[in-house]
Amino acid sequence: MEQTFIILKPSTIIRGLVGDVMTRFQRKGLRIAGIKMLQLDEDILRRHYAHLVDKPFFPLILKSMMATPVIVAVLAGKDAVTVVRTMTGATNCRKADPGTIRGDFGMSGQENIVHASDSVENAKAEIERFFKPEEIFDYTLPTQAALYAADEL
Numbered sequence: 001m002e003q004t005f006i007i008l009k010p011s012t013i014i015r016g017l018v019g020d021v022m023t024r025f026q027r028k029g030l031r032i033a034g035i036k037m038l039q040l041d042e043d044i045l046r047r048h049y050a051h052l053v054d055k056p057f058f059p060l061i062l063k064s065m066m067a068t069p070v071i072v073a074v075l076a077g078k079d080a081v082t083v084v085r086t087m088t089g090a091t092n093c094r095k096a097d098p099g100t101i102r103g104d105f106g107m108s109g110q111e112n113i114v115h116a117s118d119s120v121e122n123a124k125a126e127i128e129r130f131f132k133p134e135e136i137f138d139y140t141l142p143t144q145a146a147l148y149a150a151d152e153l
């Protein structure tokens with residue numbers, strides 16, 4: 001099954017939304033393949049957000065993403081990258097569709113609840129950046145036969 005990577009950002013920890021966000025992913029049928037808490041630092045954020053380091057708002061991202069520890073997770077399921085990005089919604093919470101996580105839980109462009117990998121290649125790189133192989137678990141949910149048709153597996 002495809003894997004994707006998410007970060008529950010500090011604002012999500014501070015606002016007490018960890019359970020609400022993770023519940024959405026679980027209820028959708030995504031399998032938690034790995035999950036842990038860690039403190040981000042500037043070095044890893046410069047690599048994770050390499051496409052943004054030259055933006056004027058990058059210092060704000062650094063401060064915000066290091067404000068508390070974060071929760072990182074690997075979610076698995078068919079087309080997991082696209083499914084999770086669709087559930088996450090547009091970058092700016094004020095423009096994200098209702099029903100998406102950002103659309104339902106946030107008001108900010110920067111403090112937007114959750115990071116989600118935007119491609120299969122980036123998901124692979126991000127999982128390798130944040131997780132050791134032994135921290136990712138390959139198990140089958142007993143619900144799998146009810147979540148997918150036989151020809152989807």
Ligand code: ADP
Binds near residue numbers: 114116
């Ligand atoms: P996404 O998280 O939707 O994939 P990006 O990769 O473009 O979006 O941006 C990474 C993160 O940087 C965003 O989630 C958001 O927290 C922050 N960010 C992006 N654009 C802006 C902006 N114009 N002003 C402030 N923060 C921003």
